[in-house]
Ligand code: GDD
């Protein structure tokens with residue numbers, strides 16, 4: 001089975017982190033986000049994937065090469081010269097598809113049981129299966145009401161009222177024929193165009209409700225939350241570095257308040273790291289700095305005595321000595 005991963009968005013809600021790195025390649029616990037998704041696909045035997053890219057597309061080829069070498073999978077990169085939207089991007093690869101296909105939004109961290117979702121799709125004889133996850137506030141997502149047989153009744157993207165319900169989790173199992181609705185080379189969205197149009201024609205679209213871990217990493221709060229969830233063991237993901245889960249005080253007075261992800265990075269004396277902090281390789285943490293609930297990317301430099309809470313420091317960025325940051329994004 002083949003998969004397509006939507007990774008062409010601008011990542012505006014994560015600016016300025018996404019000024020130089022596409023959202024789908026931002027590090028999560030020191031590994032490019034997409035690596036987590038590609039490992040999930042590979043775990044279910046989906047080893048032939050195409051990344052659908054646009055914004056900062058040139059960054060994806062080296063990543064794909066790394067993944068092919070690391071995981072022994074087929075991974076191609078397809079680039080839109082103008083944004084085609086979520087359905088238009090998938091439509092552009094129609095000629096490569098040969099049967100039931102998995103489509104993923106390239107910003108969703110999940111432990112979804114993909115095998116179960118595919119079995120459900122087949123058992124229902126669905127044209128599209130939308131994986132759903134329950135949330136308390138559907139406003140940032142696509143709300144998907146179902147009938148008693150799990151057939152989709154409507155697709156309501158970004159509802160304006162606060163309402164709880166099952167939302168589109170950004171994973172679709174689909175039959176390529178449904179893409180014939182999408183005009184080639186035009187901007188088309190699954191959410192506002194293809195799904196509503198298929199529903200109008202009574203196409204069999206079903207919702208598979210998953211209670212597995214799920215998070216869209218697309219805002220600073222949720223990007224941090226992904227780290228907290230991995231470090232505290234709520235979400236499963238491979239990390240680069242060592243997760244320290246015992247409190248420790250070193251002879252130079254550096255204190256670790258677990259859980260903390262450490263990597264090869266010098267830490268000055270008397271620093272306090274954690275809880276829920278991730279340190280990128282080749283970064284530098286100055287003497288006496290205090291970092292809690294924060295994510296430091298590779299090569300960043302945290303000045304002496306700086307205090308960071310709930311903050312993200314991007315690749316090679318520098319925080320001045322003595323600075324105090326709360327909920328900041330530095331790039
Ligand atoms: N190739 C390509 N081309 N990819 C795109 C394009 C495009 O024109 N536009 C967006 N994408 C990619 C983004 O990079 C992202 O990985 C994915 O499509 C979804 O876009 P987001 O911008 O993150 O959408 P969202 O989070 O507001 O909403 C979507 O995801 C929710 C779940 O996380 C919708 O699908 C909602 O219905 C859903 O609930």
Ligand code: MG
Nearest residue numbers: 105107216218
């Ligand atoms: Mg998103």
